[in-house]
Amino acid sequence: xxxxxxxxxxxxxxxxxxxxxxxxxxxxxxxxxxxxxxxxxxxxxxxxxxxxxxxxxxxxxxxxxxxxxxxxxxxxxxxxxxxxxxxxxxxxxxxxxxxxxxxxxxxxxxxxxxxxxxxxxxxxxxxxxxxxxxxxxxxxxxxxxxxxxxxxxxxxxxxxxxxxxxxxxxxxxxxxxxxxxxxxxxxxxxxxxxxxxxxxxxxxxxxxxxxxxxxxxxxxxxxxxxxxxxxxxxxxxxxxxxxxxxxxxxxxxxxx
Numbered sequence: 001x002x003x004x005x006x007x008x009x010x011x012x013x014x015x016x017x018x019x020x021x022x023x024x025x026x027x028x029x030x031x032x033x034x035x036x037x038x039x040x041x042x043x044x045x046x047x048x049x050x051x052x053x054x055x056x057x058x059x060x061x062x063x064x065x066x067x068x069x070x071x072x073x074x075x076x077x078x079x080x081x082x083x084x085x086x087x088x089x090x091x092x093x094x095x096x097x098x099x100x101x102x103x104x105x106x107x108x109x110x111x112x113x114x115x116x117x118x119x120x121x122x123x124x125x126x127x128x129x130x131x132x133x134x135x136x137x138x139x140x141x142x143x144x145x146x147x148x149x150x151x152x153x154x155x156x157x158x159x160x161x162x163x164x165x166x167x168x169x170x171x172x173x174x175x176x177x178x179x180x181x182x183x184x185x186x187x188x189x190x191x192x193x194x195x196x197x198x199x200x201x202x203x204x205x206x207x208x209x210x211x212x213x214x215x216x217x218x219x220x221x222x223x224x225x226x227x228x229x230x231x232x233x234x235x236x237x238x239x240x241x242x243x244x245x246x247x248x249x250x251x252x253x254x255x256x
Contacts, residue, residue, distance in 0.1 A: 001256060002219055004248045005030030005227040007065060007190065008038045011236065016050055020057050022238055026245035030060040030227045032188070033089060035067045035082065042081030047088035055090075062227055063133065063188055064091035070121055071100040072113035079121050083128050092225075093133045093187045094125060095163060098140045103147030111154075114141060118155045126159035133187040134162045136178075143167075145178035152185050161187035164218070165231075168194060172210055179217050186221050189214070189228040191248060201234045204247040211251045219255040228252060 006028050011019050016038055023031060031054060033039040039047050054061050064086040068079060086094050099106065099114045106114070118132075125132050134142050134151065142148040142162065152162060162185045166175045179186075193207040194200065204211065218226060230248060233240035 001224065002189070002215060002226045002228050002252050003029045003060075004245065004252055005032060005060070005062070005188075005229040006241070007032045007034065007229045007231040009034040009036065009065060010230065010232055010241070011238075012037045013236075016053065020054060020059055022241055023059055024057055026242050027249060028059075028230070028245055030062050030229070032063040032065045032095070032227075032229050033061065033091075034065040035085065039064065039085055039089060041066060041068070041085055044084050044088040047085040051088060051090045060227075061090045062225065063093040063095060063229075064089055065095045067097075068094070068121075069097040069100060070114065070117045072110065072117050074100065079124055083124060083130065086130055087128060091130070093131050093161060095135055096121065096132050097137060098134045098142050098151055100140070102139050103141050103143050103150075106141060111141070115151070115154045118151070118160060119157050122155065122157040122159040126157075131159040131161050131187065134160065136163055136165050136167070136182075136190075138167070145174065145181055148178065149181045152182060161185050163188050163190055164214075165190035165192070166214070168199060169197060172213065176213060176217060179214060183217065183221050186218060186223070186226065188226055189218060190231045191228050191244075192231045192233075194232075201232060203234055203240065204230070204244040208247050208251060211247075212254050215251050215255045
């Protein structure tokens with residue numbers, strides 16, 4: 001079963017208690033706390049407080065939305081700070097970014113060093129009882145279907161997983177193919193409805209039929225710990241969250 005959740009970065013301007021209350025009201029079961037505002041890297045007191053407040057409200061904390069970028073050219077701060085926060089938060093998956101270049105711009109030397117860095121970070125996570133989740137993100141090694149699959153295969157590490165989200169301005173069949181390719185490595189979904197260039201955020205209701213297809217494929221992964229986290233709702237409003245949460249419940253109910 002895929003369960004509904006929320007990325008806290010959807011509401012960067014709101015305090016954690018308001019975000020938690022909104023999740024409870026909307027029937028969302030988990031929060032992926034962001035490492036930029038609400039749960040900074042290395043601030044274990046904040047992470048522990050978030051875990052306790054969520055736990056008291058019946059909200060899970062399965063993943064930590066870190067902003068750690070595995071880049072062999074410009075090293076990020078010590079990953080152990082990220083691990084400390086994830087541990088205090090009770091998160092078993094840590095979102096990370098694979099490099100600082102588009103996959104097409106990665107020369108063999110850069111890619112080789114990046115794969116080594118991915119393995120190094122994954123081993124640190126594994127030793128702490130966690131896994132890393134590569135974000136399916138533009139301008140990184142996972143910015144295409146082929147790039148995402150290649151990075152997973154090159155890293156070949158049990159603690160390397162991947163988030164999935166629809167890539168902008170791509171047809172549905174291409175999105176489904178990409179999701180199917182990474183299915184054995186899937187950790188969580190990031191759920192939104194964006195259209196156009198520049199991007200316009202739209203109600204999830206408008207893509208409900210499409211998202212039923214994605215959820216149907218994701219459900220075949222057979223994992224019991226996958227969450228579908230809403231991310232970046234229209235107008236950054238709580239009303240949009242409530243509406244998108246209703247659509248998400250319908251989507252996930254369709255694949256139970």
